[in-house]
Amino acid sequence: MSAKTDPTQLSSFLSYVTPSPTSPWGTYLSQVDRVIPYLGHLGKWAETLKRPKRALIVDVPIEMDDGSVRHFEGFRVQHNLSRGPGKGGVRYHPDVTLEEVMALSAWMTVKCAAVNLPYGGAKGGIRVDPKQLSQKELEKMTRRYTSEIGIIIGPQRDIPAPDVNTNGQIMAWMMDTYSQNTGATATGVVTGKPIHLGGSLGRVKATGRGVFVTGREAARRLGLALDGARVAVQGFGNVGGSAAELFAQAGAKIVAAQDHTGTIYNDKGLDLAELVPYVKQVGGVGGFKGAEAMDGESFWDVNADILIPAALEGVISAERAARIKARLVLEGANGPTVPAADDILRDRGVLVVPDVICNAGGVTVSYFEWVQDFSSFFWTEDEINVRLDKIMVDALRRIWDTADLHKITLRTATFAVACERILTAREERGLYP
Numbered sequence: 154m155s156a157k158t159d160p161t162q163l164s165s166f167l168s169y170v171t172p173s174p175t176s177p178w179g180t181y182l183s184q185v186d187r188v189i190p191y192l193g194h195l196g197k198w199a200e201t202l203k204r205p206k207r208a209l210i211v212d213v214p215i216e217m218d219d220g221s222v223r224h225f226e227g228f229r230v231q232h233n234l235s236r237g238p239g240k241g242g243v244r245y246h247p248d249v250t251l252e253e254v255m256a257l258s259a260w261m262t263v264k265c266a267a268v269n270l271p272y273g274g275a276k277g278g279i280r281v282d283p284k285q286l287s288q289k290e291l292e293k294m295t296r297r298y299t300s301e302i303g304i305i306i307g308p309q310r311d312i313p314a315p316d317v318n319t320n321g322q323i324m325a326w327m328m329d330t331y332s333q334n335t336g337a338t339a340t341g342v343v344t345g346k347p348i349h350l351g352g353s354l355g356r357v358k359a360t361g362r363g364v365f366v367t368g369r370e371a372a373r374r375l376g377l378a379l380d381g382a383r384v385a386v387q388g389f390g391n392v393g394g395s396a397a398e399l400f401a402q403a404g405a406k407i408v409a410a411q412d413h414t415g416t417i418y419n420d421k422g423l424d425l426a427e428l429v430p431y432v433k434q435v436g437g438v439g440g441f442k443g444a445e446a447m448d449g450e451s452f453w454d455v456n457a458d459i460l461i462p463a464a465l466e467g468v469i470s471a472e473r474a475a476r477i478k479a480r481l482v483l484e485g486a487n488g489p490t491v492p493a494a495d496d497i498l499r500d501r502g503v504l505v506v507p508d509v510i511c512n513a514g515g516v517t518v519s520y521f522e523w524v525q526d527f528s529s530f531f532w533t534e535d536e537i538n539v540r541l542d543k544i545m546v547d548a549l550r551r552i553w554d555t556a557d558l559h560k561i562t563l564r565t566a567t568f569a570v571a572c573e574r575i576l577t578a579r580e581e582r583g584l585y586p
């Protein structure tokens with residue numbers, strides 16, 4: 154068995170000290186700066202939002218199938234715990250860095266408060282391309298990572314969930330490892346689990362459903378009929394795929410889809426009854442026969458009413474924002490729009506429903522799952538979807554009223570509603586031990 158150091162698995166630890174304005178952490182800090190004028194006396198606590206409470210970097214060594222040893226870099230960041238335990242997904246991606254996970258954890262803090270869940274914000278990740286691992290290697294890496302972050306997670310401390318390239322199976326391994334290490338089955342340590350292990354009905358599609366619900370409400374306010382609306386979706390995974398299906402069921406035409414395997418276009422609307430199983434089987438939209446292939450950059454010029462970025466951060470640059478044709482942008486992804494692009498979209502009259510409310514459906518049903526696990530009493534899918542719809546609609550209404558009152562964007566309004574809750578909790582808890 155040989156051990157070797159792989160420098161490509163190490164991110165720059167210090168990249169967060171001077172973030173670039175378009176990096177995820179730089180984007181988040183600029184969003185915080187924009188909300189401070191609306192926080193009144195709570196502004197004195199705003200620095201709290203600019204510092205993660207706790208950040209853990211872990212080494213995750215595993216023996217590969219060929220007998221060699223590889224070391225992966227893992228993270229768990231708890232951005233804020235003022236309102237309750239940390240909550241947020243775990244991402245497996247080769248570009249994961251500490252700085253990215255810090256931003257993702259901070260957006261969780263804001264998101265959980267925006268829909269008034271009793272959680273703080275956290276996020277985790279491993280810098281790895283999971284598609285290069287066998288199933289056995291993936292399980293070993295997940296279990297080792299869980300043991301390494303086991304010192305800070307737990308049903309009352311910090312509750313991971315799925316994000317990019319993680320799913321119910323990975324949550325099952327995390328739950329099992331944590332339970333083995335603590336000597337008792339702890340279903341509430343992660344959410345997004347398979348149904349047999351205390352998972353919740355409706356969780357898999359919940360984020361996409363939340364994107365649809367906020368999109369439906371925003372379209373109604375814009376006077377945009379969903380029946381016949383043209384929709385372009387970037388990312389056709391858990392979030393983008395589920396949202397596309399719901400928009401198609403409401404009569405919209407999904408005219409373009411882009412993922413890491415390609416970009417496809419069909420002016421009459423993609424046939425999702427064929428595309429969804431195709432993506433499941435092949436791993437992406439590329440090569441789908443019922444559409445034309447397009448070059449990736451042209452995706453941003455597509456003639457669509459609604460654009461749904463549902464992949465990674467920073468994809469809506471200032472340059473792309475000037476070209477986007479949609480009237481409505483629904484941020485399924487976390488952090489897809491850089492601040493300069495936000496300003497351009499606002500000035501062009503394009504309405505952006507920001508990530509911190511648009512994609513909050515996932516964590517809302519994660520909360521339902523956690524509550525069900527504690528009470529060992531499980532709800533029907535209908536109950537889940539009705540409660541989810543109500544929480545999203547009520548939260549969006551409150552945010553919209555705040556935006557109208559101060560004449561600010563929905564993003565700054567969501568931060569205003571959420572940060573008031575977070576910083577009030579911070580103030581009420583006090584500073585002294």
Ligand SMILES: NC(=O)C1=CN([C@@H]2O[C@H](COP(=O)(O)OP(=O)(O)OC[C@H]3O[C@@H](n4cnc5c(N)ncnc54)[C@H](O)[C@@H]3O)[C@@H](O)[C@H]2O)C=CC1
Binds near residue numbers: 316392463465486516
């Ligand atoms: N899974 C969840 O419950 C939640 C996810 N999100 C966010 O939604 C986004 C998508 O997450 P999931 O759908 O869960 O992940 P996923 O792993 O199921 O899907 C990711 C999708 O992004 C695509 N993608 C990756 N790199 C790309 C690239 N360079 N260009 C175009 N497409 C690319 C992939 O091909 C795939 O279709 C992420 O920003 C995530 O943080 C937000 C809230 C909850």
Ligand SMILES: O=C(O)CCC(=O)C(=O)O
Binds near residue numbers: 243
């Ligand atoms: O379901 C959860 O707990 C978190 C989902 C997540 O990572 C997100 O909303 O970005």
